[in-house]
Every structure is written in C-alpha cells, then in structure tokens.
Amino acid sequence: MQFEETLKRIQTHKGVIGTIVVNAEGIPIRTTLDNSTTVQYAGLLHQLTMKARSTVRDIDPQNDLTFLRIRSKKHEIMVAPDKEYLLIEVPVRVRQ
Amino acid sequence: MEIVHVYTKRRNEFGRQCNFSDRPAELHVDILPDPSLASNFIERDPCDVPIQCTQEMSEHEVNTERFESDTRGINHVEGGWPKDVNPQEMEQTIRFRKKVEKDEHYSSTIMQLGSNMEHCIKQNNAINIYQEYFEEEEEELVEESEEQPSAKTINVFRDPNEIKRTATCLSWHPDGSCKLAVAYSSLGFQNISPDMSYDSYIWDIENPNKPEMTLKPVSLLVCLEYNPKDSHILVGGSYNGQIAYWDTRKGSQPVEMSTIEHSHRDPVYKVIWLQSKTGTDTFSASTDGQVLWWDIRKMSEPTERLVLDPNKKGNLDNALGAISLEFETTMPTKFMVGTEQGLVVSCNRKAKTPAEKIVCTYSGHHGPIYALQRNPFFPKNFLTVADWTARIWSEDIKESSIMWTKYHMAYLSDGCWSPVRPSVFFTVKMDGTLDVWDFLFKQNDPTLSLKVCDEALYSLRVQDNGRFLACGSQLGTATLLEISPGLCTLQRNEKALATAMFERETKREKILEARHREMRLKERSRSEQSKDEDTKEGDGEESVEELATRTEAEFYEIVEAELKKRAKEQEKKVRRD
Numbered sequence: 001m002q003f004e005e006t007l008k009r010i011q012t013h014k015g016v017i018g019t020i021v022v023n024a025e026g027i028p029i030r031t032t033l034d035n036s037t038t039v040q041y042a043g044l045l046h047q048l049t050m051k052a053r054s055t056v057r058d059i060d061p062q063n064d065l066t067f068l069r070i071r072s073k074k075h076e077i078m079v080a081p082d083k084e085y086l087l088i089e090v091p092v093r094v095r096q
Numbered sequence: 097m098e099i100v101h102v103y104t105k106r107r108n109e110f111g112r113q114c115n116f117s118d119r120p121a122e123l124h125v126d127i128l129p130d131p132s133l134a135s136n137f138i139e140r141d142p143c144d145v146p147i148q149c150t151q152e153m154s155e156h157e158v159n160t161e162r163f164e165s166d167t168r169g170i171n172h173v174e175g176g177w178p179k180d181v182n183p184q185e186m187e188q189t190i191r192f193r194k195k196v197e198k199d200e201h202y203s204s205t206i207m208q209l210g211s212n213m214e215h216c217i218k219q220n221n222a223i224n225i226y227q228e229y230f231e232e233e234e235e236e237l238v239e240e241s242e243e244q245p246s247a248k249t250i251n252v253f254r255d256p257n258e259i260k261r262t263a264t265c266l267s268w269h270p271d272g273s274c275k276l277a278v279a280y281s282s283l284g285f286q287n288i289s290p291d292m293s294y295d296s297y298i299w300d301i302e303n304p305n306k307p308e309m310t311l312k313p314v315s316l317l318v319c320l321e322y323n324p325k326d327s328h329i330l331v332g333g334s335y336n337g338q339i340a341y342w343d344t345r346k347g348s349q350p351v352e353m354s355t356i357e358h359s360h361r362d363p364v365y366k367v368i369w370l371q372s373k374t375g376t377d378t379f380s381a382s383t384d385g386q387v388l389w390w391d392i393r394k395m396s397e398p399t400e401r402l403v404l405d406p407n408k409k410g411n412l413d414n415a416l417g418a419i420s421l422e423f424e425t426t427m428p429t430k431f432m433v434g435t436e437q438g439l440v441v442s443c444n445r446k447a448k449t450p451a452e453k454i455v456c457t458y459s460g461h462h463g464p465i466y467a468l469q470r471n472p473f474f475p476k477n478f479l480t481v482a483d484w485t486a487r488i489w490s491e492d493i494k495e496s497s498i499m500w501t502k503y504h505m506a507y508l509s510d511g512c513w514s515p516v517r518p519s520v521f522f523t524v525k526m527d528g529t530l531d532v533w534d535f536l537f538k539q540n541d542p543t544l545s546l547k548v549c550d551e552a553l554y555s556l557r558v559q560d561n562g563r564f565l566a567c568g569s570q571l572g573t574a575t576l577l578e579i580s581p582g583l584c585t586l587q588r589n590e591k592a593l594a595t596a597m598f599e600r601e602t603k604r605e606k607i608l609e610a611r612h613r614e615m616r617l618k619e620r621s622r623s624e625q626s627k628d629e630d631t632k633e634g635d636g637e638e639s640v641e642e643l644a645t646r647t648e649a650e651f652y653e654i655v656e657a658e659l660k661k662r663a664k665e666q667e668k669k670v671r672r673d
Contacts, residue, residue: 003203006210013217021206029196067212078216080209085202087209091217 015091017075022046022086029085041077045088049081164305245532245544247579250564251304255280255572257293263568265319266557270327274301275308276566278574281316281335283363283554296320296332298344301576312348313340318363325375331392333364333380341392354395360384366421371428379423383436385415387443404433404441404454416441422468424475430455432478434465440480440489458489460496467511467556473518473591477598481511486523486533490602495609498601501533502540510555516562516584518594524553524567532583536593544583548575 011019011032018033026046031038053065068079080087196202253276255261261280269275277298296317297307311317315336323329331341332350337360340350360382370377370389377399379389389400404416417436424430429446438461443454463483470478476491477498484504487497504525511523519536520543528549531542548567555568562584568574 003206003210006207010210010213010217013214014221016217023196027192029193029202067216069216076220078213080212082205082209085205085209087206087213089213089217091220 010089013091017090017092019090020086020088022088024084033090041088041090045077045079046086049079049086053081162305245534245580245583247530247532247544247546247577247583249548249575250578251301251576253278253299253304253307253574253576256297256307257295257572259289259292260571261292261316262554262570263572263574265317265321265555266566266568266574267320267322267330268557268559268566270322270324270560275299276301276574276576277311277320277322277330278568279317279320279332280572281318281363283318292316299574309344310348311342311350313350314338314353318365319367321367321369321378323369323375325369329392331367331369331378333360333367333382335363337361337364337382337384339364339367339378339380339388339390339395341395352392352395354390355397358388358397360386360388362417365419368421368423370423371425379421379431381418381421381433383417383419385417387418387421387433402443404435417464419464420466420468422470422478424470426475432468432470434468434480434482436464438462438465438482440465440468440478442491456494458494458497460487460489461485463507466509469512471513471518472515474594474598479511479513479521481508481523484508486511486521488535488601490598490605493602493605493609495612496605498598498605499535499539509553510567512556512558514558514562514584515560517586518591519597520583522556522558522565524548524556526552528553528569530556530565530567530577532579534583536590536597544579546577548577549573 007019007021007030010016018037019031020028020033020038020041021030022028022042022045026042028038028042033041048070049065049068052068056063056065065081068081070077070079075090075092078089078091080089255263261282263278264281264283265279267277267279269277275298277296279296282292294313294316296311296313298309298311300308311320311330311332313332313334315334315338317332317334320330320332323331328344329341330344331339333339336356338354338356339359340353342348343351360380362382362384364380364382367378367380369375370379374391374393376392377389378392379387381387385404387402387404388398390398404418416439418433419436420434422432422434429444431443431445433441433443435441438459440458440461441454442456442458461480461482465480465482467481468478470476478489478491480487480489480497484507485501486508487500489497501523506525506527506529508523508525511521514520514522517534520532520534523531523533523542525531527547528551529545529547530553532544532546534543537543549569549571551570553567553569556565557567558565562579563581564576564578566574566576
C-alpha cells in the first residue's frame with residue numbers, strides 16, 4: 001500500500017528516531033516507539049496541536065495550521081496536523 | 097458631664113403603632129436679601145478661570161490579597177479508545193488499528209502529510225538553522241558594553257505573624273542556595289510582648305507565601321547559621337543567651353540546647369561554625385563579653401571560654417561586649433571579634449594563656465561594630481561596618497583603617513563582601529537603602545544605591561554565587577534581590593588592580609603612622625625638656641579632674657581672646673565708616 005511506503009521512507013530518513021500516527025481522539029494508530037512513550041507523546045501533542053491551531057485561527061480566521069515544529073535541546077518534534085489525523089516525528093538534532 | 101434627656105411614656109402605650117398625620121407647610125424663617133450688605137464686597141474684574149480641555153482622570157490603586165496557588169498534576173495514562181475496545185487487550189487494539197488503516201481517507205491523508213513531513217526533514221538535514229555563526233564576536237561585544245549596574249527585587253518574604261519582628265539574621269542553604277533561613281527577634285529593650293511568636297522560619301525561595309519550615313526555639317533567635325558541611329543542621333543563638341541546634345530532618349524543636357548556667361548572660365549576637373574534622377564545632381559571641389566555644393554533640397558545657405578584657409586579665413567587669421565574629425576557614429587559629437565599644441579585637445585561638453589569646457586591637461569606629469568580614473580574596477584585609485561608615489582595614493596597620501567611606505546620613509547596620517569580586521561589597525542602612533560599593537570603579541559614592549523598603553534594614557547576606565542577596569528589615573520582611581551580571585562577574589585584571597590598590601593604601605597608612613610616631617616622640621622629648629627646665633614637679637599624670645579644669649580654663653581663655661579680637665575688628669570697622 002502506498003501510504004506504507006511513504007511512512008517507511010520517512011522513518012528511514014537520517015536522524016529520525018520515531019514516527020507516530022494519531023487519530024482525532026488521540027489514539028495512536030501506528031508507531032515505531034514503545035508504548036508508554038507513544039501514549040505520552042500522543043496525548044500531549046494532540047492537545048498542543050489543538051491549541052496551536054485555535055491560536056492561528058483566532059488571529060486570522062481564514063488561516064490554518066499547516067505544520068508545527070518544537071525544537072528542544074535534545075531533539076526536535078515535528079507535527080503535521082490534519083482534520084482527523086496527526087503525523088508526529090522525532091528526529092534528533094545534531095549540534096554542529 | 098453627661099447630657100441626658102428624660103422623657104416619660106405610659107406603659108400601655110409601649111409598642112403602639114406610630115400615627116403620622118399631615119399638616120400644611122409652615123414658614124419658619126424668611127430672610128430677605130439686603131442690598132446694603134453689598135457694600136462690604138468689591139467686585140472682582142477681571143476673573144481668572146482656568147479651563148482645560150482634557151479628559152479628567154483619577155488614579156486608584158488596588159492590591160489584592162496574596163494569591164496562594166498550589167500545583168497539581170494528573171497523569172494521563174491512555175485514553176480515547178472507543179467504548180467497545182478494551183485498551184488492555186492486545187487483540188482488540190490491533191483489530192481496531194487495522195480497521196482504521198483500511199480507511200481510504202486514512203491513506204490519502206497520510207500521503208499528503210508524509211510528503212509535507214519529508215520536506216521538513218530534508219530541510220533539517222540540509223542546514224542546521226540554529227548554528228551560531230558569530231560566537232566569538234558576540235562575547236567580545238558583551239564585555240565591552242557598559243551596562244548600568246542594577247538590582248531588582250525578585251521575591252519578598254513577609255513575617256506571617258501579626259506582631260512583626262525584626263529579621264535579624266539570614267543564612268543561605270549551603271548547597272544550591274534554594275533555601276533561606278531567617279531568624280526573627282526583637283532587639284529593642286524590653287520590646288517583647290507576650291503574644292510575640294518565637295518562631296523562626298526557613299523559606300524556599302520559590303514560594304514566598306508560606307515558609308517551608310518553622311523552627312521553634314525557647315526564646316527569640318537573634319542569629320542562625322547553616323552548617324556548611326551538613327546542610328541539615330542549623331545552629332542558632334537566642335535572646336536569652338542560650339545556643340540551640342536544629343536538624344531539619346528531625347522537626348521544628350531544637351535537638352539540643354545549651355544549659356542556661358553555662359550560656360551567655362546577654363543575647364547571643366553571632367554564632368559561627370568552625371572548621372573541624374567532626375564538623376560540629378561552633379563558637380558564639382555576646383555582649384556579656386564572652387566568646388564561648390561549643391561542640392554541638394555536648395551542649396551542656398562550652399568547651400572553651402574567652403573573656404574579652406582589653407587589659408588581658410580575664411576580668412568580666414572590664415570586658416567589651418561582642419557583637420560580631422569573624423572566622424576564616426583558611427586561617428583556623430585566628431579569629432576576630434567586633435565589639436560594642438567600636439574596637440576590633442584579633443585573637444589567637446591556640447594561645448597557651450588567656451592573656452596571650454588577645455593579640456591586638458584595632459580602633460577607629462565610634463559605635464558598635466555590626467559586621468566584620470575578611471575579604472575572601474585578600475584575607476589580610478577586612479571590612480567593618482559600624483556607626484555611619486564602613487571601613488576597610490589591613491591586618492598590619494592597627495592605628496587606623498586604610499580605606500573608609502564618607503559619613504552617611506543613616507546608621508549602617510550590616511555589610512558583607514561579594515564572594516565573586518574582590519572589590520565589591522554591600523552595605524545596608526537604617527533608612528532602608530542597600531548600597532553596592534565597587535572601589536575600583538568609584539571611591540566616593542556607592543556604585544549602586546537602591547531603596548529596598550521604607551523601614552530600617554537590619555541584616556544582609558549574599559549567596560555564594562554572588563548573584564542573589566537577601567536583606568532583612570525591621571518589620572520582618574526578607575527581600576531577595578538579584579544584581580546585574582556586571583556586578584557579579586569577575587572583570588579582567590580585577591584581582592591585580594585590587595591587590596595594587598590595597599598595597600598602595602596600606603603603604604600610605606604606614607607612612608602616615610611612622611610620621612605620627614615621629615611627631616609624638618618629638619613632642620614628648622620637647623615637653624620633657626621644658627619640664628626639666630621649669631620645675632621639678634610632675635609627679636605623675638594629672639588626675640582626670642585636674643585635667644578637666646585645666647582644659648576648661650584654656651577653653652575659656654581662647655574664647656575670650658577670640659571675642660576680644662572680634663570686638664576690636666568691629667570697632668575698627670565702625671571708625672572707618
């Protein structure tokens with residue numbers, strides 16, 4: 001199936017630690033990380049994405065959130081939101 | 097004189113309903129205008145009327161009650177599963193997941209999101225957008241920029257009791273410095289009311305609403321110190337002369353207290369931990385003139401006793417009252433005591449006889465020495481804070497201080513060196529201001545003068561990293577301040593410059609001292625010669641009374657001479673005109 005290939009391709013990119021696909025209720029559909037981490041990421045990021053989206057919408061109602069990047073000291077978390085699903089990725093950031 | 101109006105009412109009329117009645121209006125007073133009165137007034141012409149075409153504003157201040165907040169967390173384990181799926185069962189969850197994946201919408205969405213995501217990942221891998229390009233240049237810029245020295249209040253810890261006591265001593269927690277122990281007491285003579293609570297508190301810096309721990313002594317604590325080796329142990333000196341020590345793991349009551357017979361007879365003003373293998377030795381000073389050494393494991397008796405008698409006879413009546421102590425861990429046998437009479441006494445602990453214990457005294461202050469501390473970088477120089485000045489001394493020069501501040505308007509109550517910069521020290525005054533002095537930058541005035549609160553400040557303590565300092569005031573508020581990085585980072589050459597300055601000032605004082613001595617010798621030899629020439633009198637020293645009468649006579653002579661001179665000048669002036 002095509003989407004499988006896409007997912008696999010993303011996972012094999014340099015530096016990506018894990019991938020999670022979450023549905024609208026916060027249930028992780030597919031994941032490459034262990035269960036507890038997945039559940040934690042899914043719950044927290046779901047709420048954060050909701051909040052970010054509502055912020056963007058508040059500022060300009062015709063705008064919408066396309067992508068969310070959170071950079072921290074150790075890694076970066078990237079969230080691609082959609083109406084129903086969320087694609088979350090955790091690549092490691094290499095400090096040069 | 098009481099104003100009383102008596103009226104009578106019949107018993108059967110009590111409780112009766114009031115009956116109101118209507119009646120026509122009556123004219124009581126009618127004052128007609130009297131034009132003849134107008135002659136008492138003058139018409140004003142022109143009239144000045146200010147008008148402003150702006151909005152009228154009024155200012156109000158509202159301060160709400162302190163808001164106490166508590167943080168709580170909820171741990172979210174797993175959720176969102178629909179009702180028929182049991183999240184514990186692997187099969188059901190797998191089945192659910194497979195069902196979702198079969199959805200068409202799912203695959204198209206993933207494709208789209210996937211391509212988006214890939215784009216970003218590739219971006220990430222291509223360039224690190226947070227790379228620091230101008231690292232070295234940035235650092236240089238920061239050093240050169242002259243930022244204004246500043247300090248800002250971070251937190252204020254108020255005494256939670258209704259009757260406010262003075263915060264007389266502060267001590268930072270030895271590791272991490274996230275806790276502050278404050279000793280509260282009332283130093284005014286017989287100022288203690290029976291309702292005054294005896295508690296002292298340990299505050300957590302982050303939480304100014306409620307103290308983290310309470311210490312319940314038998315009498316008000318005047319000073320309090322954390323043990324630098326064991327951060328759970330604190331020793332405190334109290335108003336009734338006893339010493340007590342607490343273990344924070346064991347609760348609010350003191351673990352042990354010294355016996356009253358062997359303690360001080362006056363409030364214990366300062367208590368310091370000593371360097372020892374066991375880490376349990378302390379010594380305390382009080383205005384009864386004694387310095388006592390204690391081992392906290394055995395508080396029933398002090399291990400050693402020293403009486404601060406300047407005549408070195410151990411006589412308690414002559415003893416000077418001690419207000420501050422100084423002990424430097426790098427010089428474990430020497431210590432210094434600051435007294436109520438304005439003398440600093442330097443003592444040697446290892447001396448064999450009590451007479452040899454007192455090595456020398458430094459005089460120069462007019463009032464009790466509230467703070468005494470050696471410079472952490474130059475142990476030969478020490479700072480004293482007393483009366484209206486702060487002075488810096490060198491150990492070798494006993495006659496006078498090598499550097500001093502000007503006389504201030506308010507009494508200085510406490511001071512300390514900055515632990516990171518050898519030329520910076522802090523003082524607090526009775527009018528509530530905190531001064532930061534940097535004598536390499538400016539010698540006449542403080543580098544930064546900040547009014548912390550309206551009431552007098554009684555104590556000051558800098559944290560070990562030099563960044564935070566806490567000061568305690570008369571109403572029991574401890575204020576936590578942060579100082580600007582310029583005042584707490586070591587500048588280039590600072591040590592060298594400070595060394596040079598200390599040496600220079602020490603040399604100057606030495607030269608002055610030498611000259612004074614010469615002059616005095618000359619005077620003495622001259623006066624001796626004149627005495628021999630005139631008469632063979634001079635039994636010994638004159639008694640105090642004779643000296644007083646002689647001085648008085650001299651004084652009056654001088655005054656009269658001046659008056660006569662002035663009168664003559666006046667006459668001359670009058671004659672000229």
